[in-house]
Amino acid sequence: MSETQLMLDTAERIFADHCDKALLDAAETGAFPRELWKVIAESGLPLLATPEIGGSLTDAFRLLRVAGRHAVPVPLAEALIANHLMGLGNCAPRASTVTLGIADSYSGEGAEVSVSLSSVPWARSVDQVCYVIGDPVEIILLDVADCDVTPGANIAGEARDRVSFLGVPDRCGSSETITVETVFELMALSRCALMSGALERCLELSCDYAMERKQFGRELAKFQAIQHQLAVMACEVAAAGRATDAAIGCLGESRFVAMVASAKSRVGEAAGVVAEIAHQVHGAMGYTHEHRLHHFTRRLLAWRDEYGRETYWQQRLGRDAIAGGADATWAFIVGR
């Protein structure tokens, strides 16, 4: 068994053991799952994409797909990318817990800056917030203790906090291999990976339910109308997974931006279709808070909006596709 597979199996086990309905419900009311976060940190998973571990970004995105299957309610994507960035910037290793944000307003002269970041996952519960700024990029770490944090949440009840900082930040390193844009693209891909996992889970839950639940004296799965709905769902889930893998496969290549644009748009579309069908198949049962389906469907609806919704990426992709003229449209699609 490959090392990657071993790591993914370990992760699957940790997530499955911890992420039950009670933990997800508690996290969605704002209770940070410290015990789970501790286990994840001790397993070394958040450091998967740092040079010290020797892992790769590819593995980090594969891990996020598994995390998506379990709706893992911790800022794992942010920690993975923040640690990756700190690795790129040769920052001194830290034992602290970290999340990541995108600076949406920034001003400053000399050492002192004023910065604010919106929708930062779990800023209220971790030690530090990482962001990048400038060209070449500087990798900045803010101590949460020095920040003004306003708690917020997305429609899945996931902590998305507003962070403001005024002072002299810790410029922990810089990198010429990435740009501020690259970080946005990596985070968009993280949402694709999380969604791919959640989509697979929705399909499994829906198929299982259709085979269990009986109406008119037979299982829902025996009705052709239901079979066709689930087939449509399977098509969307497969497309999303493949689009995500294709983008992961282009990490570090010139084609990466186009592949992320394509993936975020395609996966976001699949998220809407799959969430709708999953609820239709589950009927009123799946509409209750008591059922676990909504932990996955609400995340799909939230994640498709994070780091550029479909329209944003479609416009970018469309403009790039058009740029070469009609007769080069095909060359753009195949990347050659």
Added chain:
Amino acid sequence: MQALKFDDIALPPEAEALRGEVRAFIERAMPQDTLPDSDFNQGHDPAFSKALAEQGWIGMTWPTRYGGGGRTFFERYVVTEELLAAGAPVSAHWIADRQSGPLLLRYGTEAQRERFVPAIARGECFFSIGMSEPDSGSDLASVRTRAERRGEGYVVNGTKVWTTDAQRNHFIIALVRTSQTSENRHAGLSQLIIDLKGPGVTVRPIRNLAGDEDFNEVVFENCFVGADMLVGSEGNGWEQVTSELGYERSGPERFLSAFRVLVEFVRAVGPDPDDHVAAVVGRLVSHLMTLRAMSISVAGMLQQGQNPALEAALVKALGNDFEKSVPEILRVAAPHLEEGSRFRATLAQTLLHAPSFTLRGGTREILRGVIARGLGLR
């Protein structure tokens, strides 16, 4: 629930190396007097097929001793997608290259392979599919065309229908009943190679709603077929027709049929369209890139000798719905339909052919049934 398996496979360099060559060939050989159409059923042009064969691009994956190219499925993939994207006239050789050749290589007798396969690879021998009948569309196992054993062969009676290019092609591989229906509906079926120009065969073109005569009714009246034209073994027809579904359903022809409409749309809207138009193009491009990646995964499974029937059904279901939606989406996204423009002409042509996209080669509903079975629901 069977896991849906789409391996992360990219086209290898030796396949990509072919792309430039194929484009240069298309540039040279593409007829100039017709509107390019990405639908594989459009454009029956034996001269183009012959020229393509001279490049070694028909029967590419077949063994060299039968005139094939001994190349990979990835190389074939590059050639087929480039031809479709350019809207080249590929209909003449398409079926023979995609499925008749592989079928004969797998199940045919040595004599059949030697007679037909090299001729197909030379671009001189074209085949039609003989499956559907007036009373057997999606319910293929209900075919009634009979082949009765007589002397050194069979006497065939019955009617095939919706047979694309039967009036132009040389042979049909007909699915026939060689013994009466039993409990097992899939038993008693066989495949026969029948000369479309031979005695006892009448081909009548059927005009489609676009006004074209692409498909036909093929009537067999006491048509004598030598026993040496039986493909595989008698009674094994069902297994044989279903074994090729991986090839038949997963290729780029299942999502590129409307591609030229997108190209002409991009031409019509110019280099700097508004955000909405850019997003429409981006959305279609994201679907194409995804379908292509899925289709290449299936090519990889074929290359490894696997039978990806479920994955192929998925690609076709998704791809057909997509290609059917393309003209509808672009029609409403176009700011204006300029009289006499290439966009308008291509759009009209594709809109009229679009109803066939989700019918041919297994309807959307049949495919969804196949997928549901794969999910363990039936």
